[in-house]
Amino acid sequence: MRSPKDFFAPLALGAPAPVREIPVTPSRMIHFFDPSNEKMAAKAPDIAKKVDVLLGNLEDAVRADRKEAARDGLVAIAKANDFGKTQLWTRVNSLDSPWVLDDLVTLVTEIGDKLDVIMVPKVEGAQDIHYVDRLLAQLEARAGLTKPLLVHAILETASGVANVEEIAGASPRMQGISLGPADLAASRRMKTTRVGGGHPGYLVRTDPTGEDLNEGRTTYQQDLWHYTVARMVDACAMHGILPYYGPFGDIRDVVACEDQFRNAFLLGCVGAWSLHPVQIDIAKKVFSPAPSDVAWARRVIAEMGDGTGAVMIDGKMQDDASVKQCRVVAELADALAADDPQLAAAYDAATKEILG
Numbered sequence: 001m002r003s004p005k006d007f008f009a010p011l012a013l014g015a016p017a018p019v020r021e022i023p024v025t026p027s028r029m030i031h032f033f034d035p036s037n038e039k040m041a042a043k044a045p046d047i048a049k050k051v052d053v054l055l056g057n058l059e060d061a062v063r064a065d066r067k068e069a070a071r072d073g074l075v076a077i078a079k080a081n082d083f084g085k086t087q088l089w090t091r092v093n094s095l096d097s098p099w100v101l102d103d104l105v106t107l108v109t110e111i112g113d114k115l116d117v118i119m120v121p122k123v124e125g126a127q128d129i130h131y132v133d134r135l136l137a138q139l140e141a142r143a144g145l146t147k148p149l150l151v152h153a154i155l156e157t158a159s160g161v162a163n164v165e166e167i168a169g170a171s172p173r174m175q176g177i178s179l180g181p182a183d184l185a186a187s188r189r190m191k192t193t194r195v196g197g198g199h200p201g202y203l204v205r206t207d208p209t210g211e212d213l214n215e216g217r218t219t220y221q222q223d224l225w226h227y228t229v230a231r232m233v234d235a236c237a238m239h240g241i242l243p244y245y246g247p248f249g250d251i252r253d254v255v256a257c258e259d260q261f262r263n264a265f266l267l268g269c270v271g272a273w274s275l276h277p278v279q280i281d282i283a284k285k286v287f288s289p290a291p292s293d294v295a296w297a298r299r300v301i302a303e304m305g306d307g308t309g310a311v312m313i314d315g316k317m318q319d320d321a322s323v324k325q326c327r328v329v330a331e332l333a334d335a336l337a338a339d340d341p342q343l344a345a346a347y348d349a350a351t352k353e354i355l356g
């Protein structure tokens with residue numbers, strides 16, 4: 001454990017100083033594509049215009065014999081394009097794989113100035129982040145980078161979950177954490193074969209109404225990921241970094257995808273992964289607060305004046321705490337609206353309707 005005095009010192013001579021605050025730029029969807037897949041790679045520049053984050057994936061879902069092609073493909077795409085405000089991220093191979101060292105050396109030295117965040121899979125504890133932290137500093141110094149790369153961990157091992165608080169605080173580079181429900185299910189020996197989402201077998205049932213134990217008993221499906229997402233959100237909030245739901249693998253089921261994303265949004269996540277173009281607009285819709293919620297939040301803030309005391313608005317008590325809840329929603333809305341005139345207009349129209 002580094003001394004708090006040294007926490008913000010660069011880890012290599014010539015490396016840029018670490019950031020003191022994680023930039024909160026829109027990241028409602030982290031759109032995955034395989035840079036070794038020619039069709040997907042060709043679509044990347046256009047998709048970049050529609051997403052907050054474009055991520056070149058080098059890890060799982062890229063065949064072992066395509067790893068070098070994916071790495072080279074990402075370098076070529078990054079060099080050939082300026083993605084403007086859209087962030088460019090990558091997911092490198094896992095730290096125990098034969099590819100990760102070349103992933104990091106190549107990407108940082110070739111396109112380190114184009115990349116914003118490096119996603120590290122299968123993180124087990126702070127030691128994994130410390131390893132990446134020092135290596136990145138050495139590579140940044142070698143590449144002459146002036147802006148430090150940030151690191152995003154995937155929460156997808158049982159030990160990662162057990163150590164999530166230390167992972168979140170392991171380095172000033174830590175930008176956020178995503179839930180990785182597929183590898184996590186395998187690591188925990190959960191018996192779901194789905195990539196994220198619910199499971200009809202995970203339920204609670206009302207009490208029996210008579211002798212027949214099967215008669216008249218309603219069941220309610222529960223959320224397999226509730227505990228992990230909530231724990232991840234707390235760890236991230238405690239350390240000033242951002243939590244994300246990860247992938248929803250049933251691409252066809254856009255309805256359940258929206259539900260899963262919304263659960264994560266309500267619990268505090270700022271975004272989710274889109275694996276297929278059809279999931280981009282779902283994430284955009286869910287992780288942008290609804291205009292009616294924004295209007296309500298703005299009304300409470302306006303009526304609460306200096307933010308202290310208690311008032312009644314439409315039969316609901318508001319006070320110092322609830323105004324803070326409203327600020328979370330209003331501030332997110334303002335940040336998103338700043339780059340999206342359509343969203344700004346929808347928020348203003350809804351606000352006008354209730355505030356006049």
Ligand SMILES: CC(=O)SCCNC(=O)CCNC(=O)[C@H](O)C(C)(C)COP(=O)(O)OP(=O)(O)OC[C@H]1O[C@@H](n2cnc3c(N)ncnc32)[C@H](O)[C@@H]1OP(=O)(O)O
Nearest residue numbers: 032033039040043047057060061182195247274275276277
């Ligand atoms: C557990 C985890 O680790 S999750 C993260 C790792 N997984 C991934 O990154 C998966 C990324 N997504 C994919 O590989 C693909 O979307 C798949 C394999 C799921 C489905 O691909 P397809 O069978 O081609 O889907 P589909 O036929 O509906 O695609 C329609 C079009 O969208 C394109 N497309 C599909 N996914 C993407 C994507 N993520 N980005 C850009 N374009 C895409 C296809 O190339 C196809 O293009 P075309 O119309 O020119 O032929």
Ligand SMILES: CC(=O)C(=O)O
Nearest residue numbers: 156180181182183246
């Ligand atoms: C997200 C991911 O990598 C997983 O679910 O395993």
Ligand SMILES: [Mg+2]
Nearest residue numbers: 060156180183
């Ligand atoms: Mg995984």
